[in-house]
Amino acid sequence: MAKDAAGQGERDHRTGVRATLPLAVAVVGFGVSFGVLARAAGMGAVAPIVMSSTTFAGSAQFAAASVLNAGGSVATAVVAAVLLNARYAPIGVSVAPSLIGAWWSRFLTAQLVVDESWAIAAEGDGRFNPRVLLGAGITLYVAWVGGTTLGVLFGDVIGDPARLGLDAAFPALFLALLAPQLRSARSKQVALVGAGIGLALTPFAPPGVPIIAASAACLLGWRR
């Protein structure tokens, strides 16, 4: 890893924090929306905060709270959330070679892997910088749990964050992180096919499944 660090210049914990701060504002906003929605769904005050601290995956938590809000069953809420988080299995495999150290430290770092911290920590050659991952992950964690707490406590005063256009901040960030990865013709094809699979399946499959299916686009990169 020392060789990696030297080769990659200065990327460390602070890089992760700095790269994530602008996004943290949007994450706080979404944490607030989650807190508000979860309270409206009858989850009480403590359960939403515990969920943000343990599950730490926005889209899955929103899905579970919306199902409960609509009067759906516990099973439906759990299945929806688990499908949305299924992508973290391949994502976890992708970061595994970059995580060294004791099992408990790998276990704890793994919990900080979300789409944003994963994308920011990517070195672009299939490797991930564990220090950047840690800095970005902790920043996002504080923003998400803090936002949820604010939403649960003061939701009625704050109002709807969608008004601020925060929902467009996430695709814009993912696009900004995708752009430098599109150097080769093959990675452009993979990206186009991935986006195509995601959009094509959205009307037909439960949320979460299109994203998982899109990961199959990386099979285009098969080399022996």
Place this chain on the structure above:
Amino acid sequence: MSGAWLVVTLVGIATIVIKSIGPLLLGGRDLPPPIASLIGFLAPALLAALVAINTFGAGRSLVLDARVLGVAAGAIAIWRRAPVLLVVVIAAAVTAAARAFA
């Protein structure tokens, strides 16, 4: 246990397990070369799908709304080599403005 707490517990355990599988079983070990080359393409595949679904998806339908304008403005900013912070701010501001005038 109330329904909400059951959901919180089950989703929490499932997510922690899903996130841990790779790092616990494979941590620090290099993947076999063919798998490693596939995993190298996981980022463009998943990121592109996340861009597309977060721009056009609304539950189980595809819609064209204010987000498209925001993300398009963000794309122009990326093309003009703007820093990520500016890209995110432009996308949110254009989307908010489009909603305000709609």
